[in-house]
Amino acid sequence: MLAPVAAPLAEVRLVGSDYDLSVSSPGAHVLGRAADAPLRVKHATVSRTHARVILSEDRQTASLEHAGGANGTRLNGRAIDKAEPLSDGDEIGIGEVTLRVVLKRS
Secondary structure (H helix, E strand, C coil), X not given: CCCCCCCCEXXXXXXXXXXXXXXCCCEEEEEECCCCCCXXXXXXXXXXXXXXXXXXXXXXXXXXXXXXXXXXXXXXXXXXXXXXXXXXXXXXXXXXXXXXXXXXXX
């Protein structure tokens, strides 16, 4: 018997004291300070292209990838250097900014 497949992710939200960002389409979305970053965080310690949030084509998984930000990318307090899966409630650290992950399924 096959295990049931989870409902697709409708949205990946990143919530912080000054931020409420979201992704709802598959693909890689830049998290950074650049004016054209889909997930824009205006803070001096955040690089223009700091990290990427990736929503899989089948919308089953989301992951975080370091994109070379000078002050590093952390997931739950641990520095990352390759794509890592995201779970509801995870904490993302970019520069001095912390964002909580909220995964919403459809």
